[in-house]
Amino acid sequence: MESGVKGANEKVFQTIITAFLFILALLAILPFMLLISSSLTEEKSLLSEGYNFITTHFSAYAYKYLFLSNGAKIFRSYGITFFITVAGTAVSLIIGPLLAYPMSRADYPRRKIVTLLVVFTMLFNGGVVPSYLMWTQIFHLKNTIWALVFPNLLFNGFYIILYKNNFKANIHPALIEAAKIDGAGEFFIYRKIVLPLSTPILATIGLMVGLGYWNDWTNGLYYISDNRLYSLQLLLNSIINNISALATMSTSATLGQSDMPGTGIRMAMAVIGVIPIIILYPFFQKYFIKGIAIGGVKE
Numbered sequence: 332m333e334s335g336v337k338g339a340n341e342k343v344f345q346t347i348i349t350a351f352l353f354i355l356a357l358l359a360i361l362p363f364m365l366l367i368s369s370s371l372t373e374e375k376s377l378l379s380e381g382y383n384f385i386t387t388h389f390s391a392y393a394y395k396y397l398f399l400s401n402g403a404k405i406f407r408s409y410g411i412t413f414f415i416t417v418a419g420t421a422v423s424l425i426i427g428p429l430l431a432y433p434m435s436r437a438d439y440p441r442r443k444i445v446t447l448l449v450v451f452t453m454l455f456n457g458g459v460v461p462s463y464l465m466w467t468q469i470f471h472l473k474n475t476i477w478a479l480v481f482p483n484l485l486f487n488g489f490y491i492i493l494y495k496n497n498f499k500a501n502i503h504p505a506l507i508e509a510a511k512i513d514g515a516g517e518f519f520i521y522r523k524i525v526l527p528l529s530t531p532i533l534a535t536i537g538l539m540v541g542l543g544y545w546n547d548w549t550n551g552l553y554y555i556s557d558n559r560l561y562s563l564q565l566l567l568n569s570i571i572n573n574i575s576a577l578a579t580m581s582t583s584a585t586l587g588q589s590d591m592p593g594t595g596i597r598m599a600m601a602v603i604g605v606i607p608i609i610i611l612y613p614f615f616q617k618y619f620i621k622g623i624a625i626g627g628v629k630e
Contacts (some may be wrong), residue, residue, distance in 0.1 A: 363609075370394070370598035377594045393599035397570070404558070404566055405603070412563040415479045416544040423540045424533055427486045431494030432521060437504065446495070453488035463553055478554035479562055484543050490536050497532040498525065538612070545608060567600040 361384070368386050369377060376388040397405065433439045434446050456462075462482065472478040502525055510520045526533070551565035561569065574596055 363605075366598055366601055366605075370595055370602050372595060374595050390595070393595035396596060397599055397603070401566070401570060404561070405563070407559070408561050408563040408566040411476065411479070411560065412545060415476065415562060416541050419480045419484060419544045420537050420541045422480070423484075423486045423490075424537050427490055427536065428494050428498075428526070428529070428533070429521075430486075431491045432498055432525060434491070434495045435498035435502070436507075449488045449491050451488075453492075459553075466554060473554050474557045474560065476560060479547070479550050479560070480544075482550050482554065484540065484547060484550070486540070490540070493536060494529075494532060497529055501528055501532075542608065546604075563604055567604060570600065571597060 364384055365382055368384055369382050370393050371389055371391060372383070372386050373388040373390040373392070380387065430445075430449075434442045434449070436442065457465075466478065466482050467473040470481075472481065506524060507520055510524060515523070546564060548562065548564035548568050551560075551562050552568075555561065555565065558566075558569070
């Protein structure tokens, strides 16, 4: 009898949790639905009726305007964004674990000072102006594709600590000692044992770094003035500024505010920027959840 009551209570609890998670998922999905619906709605309808989840006055004008007037630039900026995302994420996944792995080893004598230096970078930085002078005057990255890769996003202290905690919790010292007894060197142990056992945290941080590169526009704003090197986010920001300037300067009676490509264009640009991430995220989701759980453990 008692087990039956417990089973009924568990079912009720599971039902409540499922309903709660369903509501959270719905709250996450609804903004995307509203975004897509607004991007496919006439500009006049958006101004007069506001946003609706169901398009009442369908129009693909926003996408036509973007791809007819800026199609070549958008495709080029897509290519640049894909390149910097892949290159930056790959380099980050090489450098970050190489720094974090020695910090996780109890037999590394300088691990505390190195950890302190990494944590220090999480709390303090030199500021925008010194960073700009360093990257432009010393490394001469201005108006090069590498200006979108190296500054700020290559790796940061938070990711290093996640790597360190994952290595410490998931790589048992006895495993390393056994490999050393068999004659394995440090790099062989790192490449053949540590990295294969760290796939979840690598995929997790790779996803976060990739999202950072994909959504970044500040590096382009600081270091890129050649529009041939615009990333997707920087190009979309430039288009928005141009549209705003056009709307401000327009005084023609035949081109009123309701005829200007404004709100719908912004929504369409947001859709263009987010669709690739939505497509790729499900493939990394299981690693993302597992990696965060492992990397967040601290003994």
